[in-house]
Amino acid sequence: MMTEPLKVLIADDEPLASERLEILLGRMDGVKLVGVAEDGDEAVAKTAELEPDVLLLDIAMPGPDGIEVARKLSRQDNAPAVVFVTAFDQFAVAAFEVAAVDYLMKPVEQTRLDTAIQRARAALAAREEEGDSAKRESESEYLEEFWASDLSGLVRIAACDIERVSAERDYMRLHVGPKSWLIHHSMTALEQGLDPKMFVRLHRSALVRRDFIAGFARNSSGRWVARLADGTEQPVGRIYSDKVREIAAR
Template identity: 70%
Template sequence: MGDKALKVLVVDDEPLATERLQLLLARAQGVDLVGTASDGEGAVRMAEALSPDLLLLDVAMPGMDGIDVARALAAANAAPAVVFVTAFDQFAVAAFEVEAVDYLMKPVDPVRLERALTRARNHLHGREEGASGIPPASSSPYLEEFWASDLTGLVRIATRDIDRISAERDYMRLHVGQRSWLIHHSMGALEEGLNPADFVRLHRSAIVRRDFIGGFGRNPSGRWIARLADGSEQPVGRLYSDNVRAIAGR
C-alpha cells in the first residue's frame, strides 16, 4: 500500500450505521471513502466499478448478504480486503471462511476501527509483496486464528495458543490456558483445518495440541488415556488408537 490512501467502500442497509462509519472514517488518517452502498447487489457493482481497497461490509442485509458479497468478489483479481461490521456475533465463523481481515461489532468503536484499518493495510501490503515474488508473511493452508464471542464483543484466538478443543453439542470449546471460548463449528471441519503436525484428534469429541500431551497411560479396561500438560487426562477413543501409536512411534 505504501503511502497511498486506503480506498474504502461502506456497505450497510441501515442509513444511521452508514452515517456513523462515514463520520469515523472522516477522522481517520490515510483513508479515502470512495462510496457507499445499501444492498449486496449494489455493493458488488460499485466494487467492480470503483476498485476499492477495503469494504466495510454489513453481514445481515436483505437479499444478497455480506457473506455472499465477499464470496462474489473473492473470485476477482485483486479482490478488496473485507472487514465485516455487524450487530450479530454468530457470523464470525462464516466471516473467517471468506478470509475477512477483521470483524467489528456495532456500534463501532473508533479505536477498533483504526485497528481494523491497520489490519487491512497489512493484509494488502502482504498481498502486494506476494504478487511481486516476495512471499507473504503467511501462506499456510491451515487455520491460523478463530473468532469467538465474549462479554466484550469478539476476541481473536491464535491457533498456536490453543491447548485443546472439546465438543459441546453443536459447539466447540477452545481451551487456552485457564480460559475457554465457544465457537459454532464441527469437529470434523476443525480436524481438516488444523495442521496435523501441531494437532491430533484423540476422541470423537477432542482434539489436542501435540506438544500439550505429556504422555500416555491405560485405564483399568486397557484403553489409552492421554496425560496432558495441565494435569488433566483425555480418554482416547477406539477409532483414534492408531494416532497414539503414531505419536509414540510404535
C-alpha cells in the same frame, strides 16, 4: 507505499448503520467513500465497478451474506481489504478464515474504525511489497488463528497456543492453559482446518495438540486414555484408537 486516499465501499442493508459509518469516515483523513451497497450482490457488483481499497462489510445481508461475498472477492485479483462490521460476534472465526483484516462490532466507535483502517492500510501496503502471488504462496493452508468473544470484546487466539478443543453442543471450547473460549464451529470443520501435524482427534468431541499428550494408558474397561501435560485425561474414542498406534509408532 500508498499515498493516495484509501477508497472505501460500505456494504450494509441497514441505512442507519451505513450513515454512521459515513459520518465516522468523514472525520478521518486519508480516506474517500466511493459508494454504498445494500445487499450482497450489490456489494460484489460495486466492488467490480468502483475498485475500492477497503470494503466495510456487514455479514447478515440479503442475498449472499458477508462471508460469502468476502469468499467470492478473495478469488479475484486486487481484492479489497475486508473489514467486517456486524452486530453478531459468532461469525468471528468464519470471518478470519476469509482473511478479514478486522472485525468490528456495532455500534462502531471512532477509535475502532480508525484502527481497522490502519490495519487495512498496512495489509494493502504489505500486498504491494510482496505481490499478490507471493503472498498467497506464503499463506498457510491451515487455520493459524481464531477470534473469540469475551467480556472485553474479541480476543485473538493463535492456533499453536491451543492445547485442546472440546465440543459443547453447537459450540467448540478452545482451551489455553487455565482459560477457555467458545466459538461457533463444528468439530469436523476444525479437524479439517487445523494442521494435522499439530493436532489429532482422539474422540468425536475432542481434538488435542500432539505435543500436549504426555502418554497413553488403558482404563479399567481396557479403553485407551490419553494423559495430558496438565495432568488431566482424555478418553480415546473406539474409532480413534488407531491414533494411539500412529502416535506411539513415531
